[in-house]
Amino acid sequence: MRVLAAMSGGVDSAVAAARAVDAGHDVVGVHMALNRNPSALRTGSRGCCTIEDSLDARRAADLLGIPFYVWDLSETFVEDVVDDFVAEYAAGRTPNPCVRCNEHVKFAALLDKGIALGFDAVATGHYARVERGEDGRAQLHRAADPLKDQSYVLAVLDADQVEHAMFPLGDAPTKAAVRAEAERRGLPVAAKPDSHDICFIPDGDTRGFLRDKLGEDPGEVVDVDGTVLGRHGGTYGFTVGQRKGLGLDRPAADGRPRYVLSISPVQRTVTVGPVERLAVGALTALDPVWSAPEPRGVVEVHAQVRAHGEPVPAVAELVGEELRVQLRTPLTGVAPGQTVALYDGTRVLGSATISGTRPA
Amino acid sequence: MTAYLDHASTTPLRPEAAAALVAQMSSVGNPSSLHTSGRTARQAVEESREAVAGALGARPAEVVWTSGGTEADNLAVKGLYWARRAEDPRRRRILLSASEHHAVLDPVEWLVRHEDAEVRWVPVDATGRTDLDALRAELAAAPDEVALVSLMWANNEVGTVQPVAAAAELAHAAGVPLHTDAVQAVGHLPVDLAASGADALSLSAHKFGGPVGAGALLLRRGTPLVPLQHGGGQELGARSGTLAAPAARATAAALTASVAGLAEETERLLTLRGVLLDGLRERVPGLVLRGDPTDRLPGNLHVTVPDCAGDSLLYLLDAAGVECSTGSACQAGVPQASHVLLAMGLSDADAGGALRFSLGWSSTRADVDAALAAIGPAVERAQRAAASSRSPRRRKAS
Numbered sequence: 001m002r003v004l005a006a007m008s009g010g011v012d013s014a015v016a017a018a019r020a021v022d023a024g025h026d027v028v029g030v031h032m033a034l035n036r037n038p039s040a041l042r043t044g045s046r047g048c049c050t051i052e053d054s055l056d057a058r059r060a061a062d063l064l065g066i067p068f069y070v071w072d073l074s075e076t077f078v079e080d081v082v083d084d085f086v087a088e089y090a091a092g093r094t095p096n097p098c099v100r101c102n103e104h105v106k107f108a109a110l111l112d113k114g115i116a117l118g119f120d121a122v123a124t125g126h127y128a129r130v131e132r133g134e135d136g137r138a139q140l141h142r143a144a145d146p147l148k149d150q151s152y153v154l155a156v157l158d159a160d161q162v163e164h165a166m167f168p169l170g171d172a173p174t175k176a177a178v179r180a181e182a183e184r185r186g187l188p189v190a191a192k193p194d195s196h197d198i199c200f201i202p203d204g205d206t207r208g209f210l211r212d213k214l215g216e217d218p219g220e221v222v223d224v225d226g227t228v229l230g231r232h233g234g235t236y237g238f239t240v241g242q243r244k245g246l247g248l249d250r251p252a253a254d255g256r257p258r259y260v261l262s263i264s265p266v267q268r269t270v271t272v273g274p275v276e277r278l279a280v281g282a283l284t285a286l287d288p289v290w291s292a293p294e295p296r297g298v299v300e301v302h303a304q305v306r307a308h309g310e311p312v313p314a315v316a317e318l319v320g321e322e323l324r325v326q327l328r329t330p331l332t333g334v335a336p337g338q339t340v341a342l343y344d345g346t347r348v349l350g351s352a353t354i355s356g357t358r359p360a
Numbered sequence: 361m362t363a364y365l366d367h368a369s370t371t372p373l374r375p376e377a378a379a380a381l382v383a384q385m386s387s388v389g390n391p392s393s394l395h396t397s398g399r400t401a402r403q404a405v406e407e408s409r410e411a412v413a414g415a416l417g418a419r420p421a422e423v424v425w426t427s428g429g430t431e432a433d434n435l436a437v438k439g440l441y442w443a444r445r446a447e448d449p450r451r452r453r454i455l456l457s458a459s460e461h462h463a464v465l466d467p468v469e470w471l472v473r474h475e476d477a478e479v480r481w482v483p484v485d486a487t488g489r490t491d492l493d494a495l496r497a498e499l500a501a502a503p504d505e506v507a508l509v510s511l512m513w514a515n516n517e518v519g520t521v522q523p524v525a526a527a528a529e530l531a532h533a534a535g536v537p538l539h540t541d542a543v544q545a546v547g548h549l550p551v552d553l554a555a556s557g558a559d560a561l562s563l564s565a566h567k568f569g570g571p572v573g574a575g576a577l578l579l580r581r582g583t584p585l586v587p588l589q590h591g592g593g594q595e596l597g598a599r600s601g602t603l604a605a606p607a608a609r610a611t612a613a614a615l616t617a618s619v620a621g622l623a624e625e626t627e628r629l630l631t632l633r634g635v636l637l638d639g640l641r642e643r644v645p646g647l648v649l650r651g652d653p654t655d656r657l658p659g660n661l662h663v664t665v666p667d668c669a670g671d672s673l674l675y676l677l678d679a680a681g682v683e684c685s686t687g688s689a690c691q692a693g694v695p696q697a698s699h700v701l702l703a704m705g706l707s708d709a710d711a712g713g714a715l716r717f718s719l720g721w722s723s724t725r726a727d728v729d730a731a732l733a734a735i736g737p738a739v740e741r742a743q744r745a746a747a748s749s750r751s752p753r754r755r756k757a758s
Contacts, residue, residue, distance in 0.1 A: 028679075067675075067678065070694050071671065072694040112748045112749065113672070113748065113749055116741065116744045116745035116747075116749075117672060117745050118741060
């Protein structure tokens, strides 16, 4: 196969590309330039958009003996990931930009361009597995290493995208094993720190980033009875389930910690309350995407609402374009805007964007 | 087999230059030393200086060795500006063609940011040639405030030859020195410093078959220049640093070979280029030749292909063993829309489909045939890729 290996400059994508080469594919490395004004040097463990990262990716490609190019996908990235991220927070929701990036950039803009240029698949360093079912169709499954499993952020891929996806690290036993493999292969990125946080917010200050984009938009922090407990600088600084940084002047009457229960950007209020009020028993979600055949009727599944969250047993039903999910085990910290991914065992069925929740 | 059609980026080392380089590198001696070894090395440098001067209508004392074209451009732009401003503090304005190379643009922008310089852009026409009337008007507007005019000899992207001699005449009438970035021209067109009237001229050895990391600034005798590098005072104080005898000898060898065969080589390249252009036009509907159709660098063929991205074309041609360029600068590996094409009035979309084929001394008919064999399918595929990026697979309303 002709494989386009997306190379971020990190250790995972470098080893993934190496494994694709070993598997006998005709591999070309591509680094996606996502940032209009990349800074020259990486700072700490954050981000993957610096020039230094693209040079690291290039050196890895040199070592593998594969051609390497940098493709400018910054326009799509800014529109579909960064602007979407800001708009979602402005609307009181909690987006996952990595999900959007996989959906719109890696497995859309990059994949489409790759296919148009004659490639058969895009390979990335995600920890997930693509398996073939009895019908010969590709299925998306959890990675062998449950600690590194990233199938959640890929649950947004449809069947066609999974068909063209390749995740060579899916069967890696641990991240440590991947690092050891990078070392063995002599890849210079073997000891490079993992990237986390949000790549387009290099200092990790999400609230500050949003304040720069959205400006001050002060409002009130209230309890469930509507009593005003304090003021805030903008609802975008909060996510459901958040406990720290509420900025309340006085403790709760019962002395127990308070959590963000809901956010209403129109009234500019943040409602807080005790932990038990966070428990969600059911949710609705929109824009469903299925890599497995679309479910008919009521189906028993496992639902996961965070990248590293526990899957819980649930019952799901697709009603028109709305996915309704009853959680058999309540979940906390479920916010509109998050992705709910549905699994059958290790297999990803699909996902949708949470639009509403009901308390347990 | 790879067809190398990117000679404007760098051209293979000529065998004469390789031999000179190796021979000189094996011999010890700092040209500034007074002993026999030093004198021998100095002799090599001075013979090379005379050869370069002789090939380019300059006197030996007018050759300032540098590490290449970018250093020569920086030395000229900053050095002439500082010297001129020191003589007359009113002279802070730099007149610049909009199609200059970044090695000229960026030092000028640096002078604007840090040294109180002021830049005036002289427009270019649709072929990339500088508008002399506009230059005349700029000079007439404030003849006492202009420090420097910089106008490249031939454009690195579209190949158009600039009216350097006419511009120098206009500049001199206002008492202003003219610098020309002749990096693409030297070794490829007849270049004569004295006849051109230019006060400073930049050249780069690896563009005509010399080694990379070597070049020179030809500086008209008596032209005041403030140096960039200070140290041992070599090159009459214009450029300190141990003289690189191997680089000088190899540069001279390459230039001598280039100039000796220039007329025949030009004919040969024009024939090859004609075959390439005819073949491209036959295979790519809507292909447009950019730059002046005739008054251009003999090895340069710059075209735009409609409805596709130059970087996709580059990839597809590279995969087919054909090496060329979009012609414009990259930022972190991402080709940027060419400022030259935009200055010539092209739209972003047209500028996006730019391809520069550049032929050189080692180019053959087989290279041209390889490019022609690859171009059709590459364009077709790149156009499909561009169409797919305009209609993403899905975009959700949220």
